[in-house]
Amino acid sequence: MALLDGKKLLITGVLxxxxxxxxxARLAQEEGAEVILSSFGRQMKLTQAFAKRLPVAAPVVELDVTNEEDLAALADRVKEHTDGLDGVVHSIGFAPQSVMGGNFLSAEWGDVATALQISTYSYKSLIEAARPLMSGGAYVGLTFDATFAWPVYDWMGVAKAGLESANRYLARDLGPHGIRCNLVSAGPIRTTAAKSIPGFATMEDAWPQRAPLGWDQTTAEPAARAVVALLSDWFPATTGEIVHVDGGVHAMGQ
Known part of the structure; x- marks a missing residue:
């Protein structure tokens, strides 16, 4: 029996x-899950193209997490493809470049508010929109360790700290409904999102040397495996947790 046999999942952020x-999404399908993706606007074509590269082409539903109409319609849009959900993956984050790259003190509220709405508040918005389809299950989000003030991360670091706090409160409020809420904190990976952070190389270059297990910045596979594990039934009593997949850097001194 595969790890996610019979599970129905909504996964955001495939770009x-x-x-x-x-x-x-790929590993989830390989482990027996039915996967639905979400996207919006100009990104929709990208998501649809990459959806076809999965082992099984996945349907894509419209969802802009800052749009109340999209959030209200999410359950009905997902119902066009499946009758319920066992898990949701929040892979959503954005901050204007003006609030990163050493601009912490000069960042203006409007841009900071955008970062907080998309990267933090959407964590609550997404699960609330999906909850009518869930009778228990797992909610998994992605973070970058907010314990420290990282070089160049600036207000996105603050947004991630908020995300990590929100995860604890969601674990508290959704636990009685049988929904587990956990985050995966991955080390730096050379994704499109990472490349958009001004000066990100200054943060990632030393990571492989600091990690006791070493660190391969070119693959997202280890972090994705953690996501899939948390979506499974193998963590039935784990919620409000942050699972670090960073080669061990979070546990080391400077």
Whole structure:
């Protein structure tokens, strides 16, 4: 029996075949899950193209997490493809470049608000929109360790700290409904999102040397495996947790 046999999943954030979300969708299908993707606007064509590269071509539903109409319609759009969900993956984050790359003090509220809405508040918005389709199950999001003030990450680091806090509160409020909420904190991976951060190379270059297990920045597979494991029934009593997939850097001193 495969790890996710019979599971029905909604996975957001598939924009390239190098992303954690894409590899999570691929592995989930290989482990027996039925996968539905979401996208919106100009990104929709990209997601549809990469959906065809999965082992089984996945349907793509429209969802802009900042659009209340899209959120309200999500359950009905997913129902066109399946009758319920056992798991949801939140792989959503965005911040204007003006709030990263050393611009912490000069960042303006409007741009910071955009980062917080998309990268933090959407974590609550997405699961609330999907919850009518769920009778228990797993909610998994992606973070980058917000314990420290990282070079160049700036307000996105603040947004991730908020995400990690929101995960704990969602674990509290959704636990009685049988929904487990956990995050995967991956080390730096050379994804499209990472490349959009000004000066990101200054943060990633030393990572392989600091990681006790070493670190391969070119593959999202280890992080995706953690996502799939958390979507499975093998963590029935784990919620509010952050699983680090970073080669061990989070546990080391500077």
């Amino acid at each position: 390239t075949d190098s992303s954690i979300a894409f590899h999570a």
